[in-house]
Amino acid sequence: MSGTWLPPVQYVAQLPKATVYGCFFITDEEDRPIQLRSVRSPTTWQWPGGNMDPGETPWECAVREGLEETGLEIARTPRLLGIHVLMPRPDWPAHKIGLIFDGGRLTPEQIAGIVLDPAEHVELRVRSLEEWRREMNDAAFRYLEAVFRARRDGIPCYHEEPEA
Template identity: 65%
Template sequence: MSGTWLPPAQYLATLPKATVYGCLYVTDEADRPLQLRSVRNPAVWQWPGGNMDPGETPWECAVRECEEETGLHVAGEPRLLAVHFLPPLGNWSTHKVGFVFDGGRLSRELIDSIVLDPEEHTEVAVRSVEEWRTVMPAFSFRLLAVTAQARRTGVAAYLEQSGPA
């Protein structure tokens, strides 16, 4: 842009657009990540989460989506593990920015109490990080791996991805 001043509405129209999602990285007590199988694409495993609704923060979104998708309510202060950035891909015409929060470690009893929204997910699975590597595309696994490392080290991760490899 040049140094020309624009009225706010015109200036805002020149800025890149983005959707924002919030999700929860949840594990069992042995630190094995829990993921949900997508109804829309059974090859996709994902954490409880989704796109923000108007007026929500990323944390509020992650907590709401987790409750809607699993029946579990996460309380407490948000602990950010990773920020994930994706440029427009395929038919998706906006950037996508994700906030991955620590959803905690769940007991076997809590995991067994999960009630999935059948319109969104068909299965809950808990596997080690290395076991997840064998069932996920490298593109998706990369976010899982950096998030697991962020929880282990206490240092939040930032991941930019240009698309599936």
């Protein structure tokens, strides 16, 4: 349809659909990543976050979800660590785009104060990168490692996952 002008409503209706999520990458004071085990998929480890609600920005989503899933106000200032892109899959028929924000380094007291939402997560773990490598599948670990490096190096990452 190149060269054919369409009213915005018609044009947008033809575009690929996508959902957007915001989340926080968090570590302890020794830079060991903190992850939460998903209720829906017990082999999946996640960071506090979730899909945007209508009228919400990715940052607002991350803040809201971080509070809902941990009981903590994880961060006050947005610092983007990366963008995560998942292609449509049979179980999720739209692109999924995530913005990963730096949630900082949590103190032992903050970690002890985390209250998981039992409808979302069943466990919290703090592990070194090498320990996570042994506990995660290769694709999930590459994503964790890319975000870990982005925080360490100060250069946001772009991480794409191909079609399943």
